[in-house]
Amino acid sequence: MSDLRDLYQEIILDHGKSPRNFGKPESFTADADGYNPLCGDKVHVYATVKDAVVEDVHFEGRGCAISMASASLMTEVLVGKTEEQAKALFDKFHELVTTEHEPVGDDDIDRLVVLGGVRQYPSRVKCATLAWHTFNNAITGADASAKTE
Amino acid sequence: MPSAAAKIDTPVFDVDRIRDDFPILSTQAHGKPLVFLDSAASSQKPRAVIDAVRHCYEAEYANIHRGVYALSETATRNYEDVRENVRALINAKETREIIFLRGATEGINLVASSWGGANLKPGDEILITTLEHHSNIVPWQMVAEQTGAEVRAVPTNESGEFLFDRFEEMLTPCTKIVGVTHASNAIGTVVPIKDVVATAHARGIPVLVDGCQGVVHRGIDVQDVDCDFYVFSGHKLYGPTGIGVLYGKADLLDAMPPYQGGGDMIETVSITKSTYAPLPHKFEAGTPNIAGTVGLGAAIDYFSALGHDAIRAHEDDVLGYALERLRGLNDIQLVGTASDRASIVSFLINDVHPHDTGTILDQAGIAVRVGHHCAQPLMDHFDIAGTVRASFGLYNTRADVDALVDGLHEVRKLFG
Numbered sequence: 001m002s003d004l005r006d007l008y009q010e011i012i013l014d015h016g017k018s019p020r021n022f023g024k025p026e027s028f029t030a031d032a033d034g035y036n037p038l039c040g041d042k043v044h045v046y047a048t049v050k051d052a053v054v055e056d057v058h059f060e061g062r063g064c065a066i067s068m069a070s071a072s073l074m075t076e077v078l079v080g081k082t083e084e085q086a087k088a089l090f091d092k093f094h095e096l097v098t099t100e101h102e103p104v105g106d107d108d109i110d111r112l113v114v115l116g117g118v119r120q121y122p123s124r125v126k127c128a129t130l131a132w133h134t135f136n137n138a139i140t141g142a143d144a145s146a147k148t149e
Numbered sequence: 150m151p152s153a154a155a156k157i158d159t160p161v162f163d164v165d166r167i168r169d170d171f172p173i174l175s176t177q178a179h180g181k182p183l184v185f186l187d188s189a190a191s192s193q194k195p196r197a198v199i200d201a202v203r204h205c206y207e208a209e210y211a212n213i214h215r216g217v218y219a220l221s222e223t224a225t226r227n228y229e230d231v232r233e234n235v236r237a238l239i240n241a242k243e244t245r246e247i248i249f250l251r252g253a254t255e256g257i258n259l260v261a262s263s264w265g266g267a268n269l270k271p272g273d274e275i276l277i278t279t280l281e282h283h284s285n286i287v288p289w290q291m292v293a294e295q296t297g298a299e300v301r302a303v304p305t306n307e308s309g310e311f312l313f314d315r316f317e318e319m320l321t322p323c324t325k326i327v328g329v330t331h332a333s334n335a336i337g338t339v340v341p342i343k344d345v346v347a348t349a350h351a352r353g354i355p356v357l358v359d360g361c362q363g364v365v366h367r368g369i370d371v372q373d374v375d376c377d378f379y380v381f382s383g384h385k386l387y388g389p390t391g392i393g394v395l396y397g398k399a400d401l402l403d404a405m406p407p408y409q410g411g412g413d414m415i416e417t418v419s420i421t422k423s424t425y426a427p428l429p430h431k432f433e434a435g436t437p438n439i440a441g442t443v444g445l446g447a448a449i450d451y452f453s454a455l456g457h458d459a460i461r462a463h464e465d466d467v468l469g470y471a472l473e474r475l476r477g478l479n480d481i482q483l484v485g486t487a488s489d490r491a492s493i494v495s496f497l498i499n500d501v502h503p504h505d506t507g508t509i510l511d512q513a514g515i516a517v518r519v520g521h522h523c524a525q526p527l528m529d530h531f532d533i534a535g536t537v538r539a540s541f542g543l544y545n546t547r548a549d550v551d552a553l554v555d556g557l558h559e560v561r562k563l564f565g
Contacts, residue, residue: 003179004512008505008563017500039504039520040534062534064502065564121508 006117007124008065011073016065021075025058032141034061034134036126041067045134047078054078054086057135064127070115071131077108083139090132097128162459168544170195170451181514184552189334189362189493189540190518191384194448198388201447205440212436214413228439231446232429238449239379240370241396245428248402249437252393253361254284256380257328259395259408259432260357261288264378265326267406271297274323276354278303278311279530280333280340283523285359289328298325305530309333309485311340320352327356331363331379335522335538336485337493339367343374350375355401361385365542366464366491368457371396383441387542388448392441395432402428409434452543460543464492467541471550478557484536492545495522495536498557501564503537509563510537510556517553 028046035042043061047054057075061068078086092103097118103109118128168174171193176183185193211221213228232244241247250256269275275289279302289300303316311329320327327349332339342363346356355377360369364381371379378401382393397405407414407425411434416424425431452460471494475481484495498506507519520535521528528535539553 004509004563007508013564040525040528041504042534064504066505124504124508127504 012069015069015072019072032138066127186539188542248395252382253380256395265292269296269298273298332491335524337490338487383445389444468492492541
């Protein structure tokens with residue numbers, strides 16, 4: 001079962017079991033629900049974006065190790081990115097998990113390469129991209145009025 | 150008397166020989182021998198079915214009910230003969246009570262739309278159960294929305310068993326039809342449908358039974374059970390996809406308006422008015438799945454030759470062994486523990502998501518179903534997103550169960 005180790009690398013098992021930035025933050029400027037009807041996985045992403053820069057990302061939800069780890073890693077790599085950079089990173093990530101060509105490396109995509117094994121499992125690609133789609137929806141749907149609690 | 154001597158009264162259920170009848174069972178997945186534990190979703194096909202479909206296309210294919218030429222007459226006869234196979238399988242009174250459709254889903258949609266559309270009004274109630282597959286929920290919701298009726302569901306207990314007393318309580322003067330599964334596809338629970346029908350009939354309420362798993366794992370005598378409608382899909386009964394059956398009592402079907410209009414379901418057509426063909430063709434608009442129907446006939450012949458009692462005894466043995474082995478693993482929780490159950494087992498490994506389990510088992514060549522099994526209300530009842538489901542068909546063995554348990558050890562190893 002050596003192939004499985006490519007999919008379930010230690011980092012994924014770790015983030016899957018102990019996701020970072022998990023839970024609802026005290027304040028955020030945008031949020032969105034994500035749902036994968038195929039497996040019933042649910043994720044809710046909270047983002048704080050100020051002057052077009054992502055300051056914080058949190059998430060809640062339940063799902064498989066791949067979806068939880070992907071969401072967890074996403075919350076880490078997005079901080080400090082402009083919205084444009086975040087979108088570009090999503091595109092690269094999408095390429096990483098759906099195609100054979102490894103995207104041109106930079107520090108951020110290098111951190112996400114652990115999820116590249118998903119490309120061998122077409123039914124699992126959506127697990128890896130769910131949080132990213134949800135983040136994208138959150139910031140695209142965001143308006144000037146910040147949601148703060 | 151060599152031929153008489155070769156005949157055996159009680160056929161021995163030789164699973165090794167039976168497995169040889171299913172070509173796919175000798176293939177591999179990820180370089181490992183295939184261990185197929187997803188027959189509740191769709192079963193594999195014996196060579197007899199594959200050959201029958203091929204023979205239909207190679208030698209006996211033409212459109213039916215039309216041609217005056219020999220080939221069309223042969224095709225028509227082959228198609229119509231399967232109605233008798235189905236009638237005998239479920240012990241219906243007449244072949245005109247057997248409607249060929251795409252599958253059980255279409256059968257329920259037909260009844261919900263045609264019977265429901267003609268008989269439901271605001272305030273009426275459609276009583277189903279939380280055990281239902283989405284296909285016995287959504288069509289009722291759709292007709293409820295159109296007619297102003299309401300869908301209610303009988304709950305289950307923590308074992309996933311049908312609660313008969315709650316069912317009786319929930320039958321009200323407003324209840325107009327009952328839709329109930331014969332056996333849960335998600336957790337295997339068998340519902341006492343004969344008692345359900347008797348109780349509903351005592352109040353004058355008709356009953357539709359979703360027999361997708363029931364016809365495979367329990368068998369059905371529709372006259373004995375006295376249900377008004379019974380639906381099942383061919384592909385779960387070792388037949389092709391795209392062919393299924395709606396059984397309905399002739400008087401009910403006769404009184405129902407057509408479901409779809411088109412060719413083959415009419416007597417006469419003018420631009421302003423048409424008259425409809427009698428049963429069963431009234432409900433079979435358009436060119437049907439001819440080869441699929443022939444394949445279904447071959448599947449029923451194959452299944453019946455093995456014998457329902459022998460199949461059930463074998464499946465119960467594999468099921469019992471699976472339950473025993475899974476109960477022996479301390480981090481496995483069984484989801485659904487009904488005392489009367491078909492050979493379907495749903496479970497969870499403590500903190501491992503079913504999709505992760507499914508992927509790891511797949512790498513070992515083991516095909517299981519993971520997720521909500523098209524039974525989200527039942528998953529909500531157990532407060533879970535989904536399960537891992539192993540379902541056993543007539544070709545599964547105790548060795549398949551052993552492979553599953555070995556695979557589960559791998560899951561545990563990886564997730565620590």
